[in-house]
Amino acid sequence: MKCRVCGKPANINLRSYKTSLCEDDFIAFLEKRVSTTIKKYRLIDETDTPIVAVSGGKDSLSLWYMMNGLGYASDGIYVDLGIEGYSGRSLEKIRQMADILQRKVYIFHVRNALQEGIDSVAKVIRRPTCSACGTIKRYIMNRICIDKGYTVLVTGHNLDDEASALFGNVLYWKKEYLWKKNVVLEGKEDHLVKKIKPFFLCSEREIAAYAIMKGIDYIYEECPFSKDAKTLVYKGILNRIEESSPGTKIMFVKGYLNVVKEKGDEKEGDREGRYCLQCGYPTFSDKCSFCRLLDKFGTGCSVEFDQYG
Ligand SMILES: [Zn+2]
Numbered sequence: 001m002k003c004r005v006c007g008k009p010a011n012i013n014l015r016s017y018k019t020s021l022c023e024d025d026f027i028a029f030l031e032k033r034v035s036t037t038i039k040k041y042r043l044i045d046e047t048d049t050p051i052v053a054v055s056g057g058k059d060s061l062s063l064w065y066m067m068n069g070l071g072y073a074s075d076g077i078y079v080d081l082g083i084e085g086y087s088g089r090s091l092e093k094i095r096q097m098a099d100i101l102q103r104k105v106y107i108f109h110v111r112n113a114l115q116e117g118i119d120s121v122a123k124v125i126r127r128p129t130c131s132a133c134g135t136i137k138r139y140i141m142n143r144i145c146i147d148k149g150y151t152v153l154v155t156g157h158n159l160d161d162e163a164s165a166l167f168g169n170v171l172y173w174k175k176e177y178l179w180k181k182n183v184v185l186e187g188k189e190d191h192l193v194k195k196i197k198p199f200f201l202c203s204e205r206e207i208a209a210y211a212i213m214k215g216i217d218y219i220y221e222e223c224p225f226s227k228d229a230k231t232l233v234y235k236g237i238l239n240r241i242e243e244s245s246p247g248t249k250i251m252f253v254k255g256y257l258n259v260v261k262e263k264g265d266e267k268e269g270d271r272e273g274r275y276c277l278q279c280g281y282p283t284f285s286d287k288c289s290f291c292r293l294l295d296k297f298g299t300g301c302s303v304e305f306d307q308y309g
Pocket residue numbers: 003004005006007008021022023024025
């Protein structure tokens with residue numbers, strides 16, 4: 001197996017692109033795809049100040065590393081869920097990367113704010129752990145961006161995440177979510193930060209290979225609460241389809257993006273923008289879900305975070 005670009009021995013075979021590449025050419029190939037995604041979908045412009053949501057895993061740390069390498073200087077945000085062992089080890093990897101990149105990272109500790117880790121928080125509000133985690137992360141990350149003046153929140157969702165979520169939405173025809181996925185979710189000035197996913201068209205396998213080739217030190221273990229069984233089943237099914245028909249996954253997701261783009265023109269009026277009476281951030285009712293969560297803990301609406309670097 002030889003590299004299609006330089007003819008040296010190849011390190012990776014990409015069946016969906018019918019190509020094999022050596023380490024250097026693979027890195028260039030993947031970085032090119034990310035910078036093309038950023039430009040094609042207008043994810044970031046020169047006046048933007050991006051910040052990357054980091055978890056310590058391969059996707060977010062590779063993205064943070066790559067963004068800075070491509071000239072999109074970005075700081076990081078980490079929400080420490082207070083999970084025994086796991087959260088501390090994740091933070092360790094993040095600090096290490098912050099040092100390498102010479103960038104800042106904002107850290108929100110769930111335990112400092114609520115005196116409990118995420119599992120106890122979820123029990124108090126009687127919600128599944130991942131749902132409580134989602135509420136807190138969405139709110140805190142948006143809040144840090146707005147408070148600190150970052151204009152784009154960058155997340156590490158990859159092709160496999162998007163394809164499996166899309167697959168699940170189609171299987172159950174979840175109309176309320178079906179057309180909401182995109183490489184970019186526009187924000188609202190002063191209240192809601194724009195969100196982007198530059199790895200939308202990069203597979204988990206490609207990102208893992210990139211992380212290894214670049215010597216990125218990330219946390220291998222998965223969050224003990226994350227990955228609901230269904231997502232893993234969908235990923236497995238899509239991988240089997242990919243195995244027999246290489247390129248299907250990327251076609252599925254790219255085709256979806258094209259339909260979303262067409263639909264964009266016939267978009268029905270945005271759902272009414274309402275603001276939380278307590279904190280002033282976007283919500284669907286009088287009080288946002290984060291403030292309702294805080295109420296259960298009686299800590300009031302104060303959000304404080306640490307800064308490293
Ligand atoms: Zn090569």
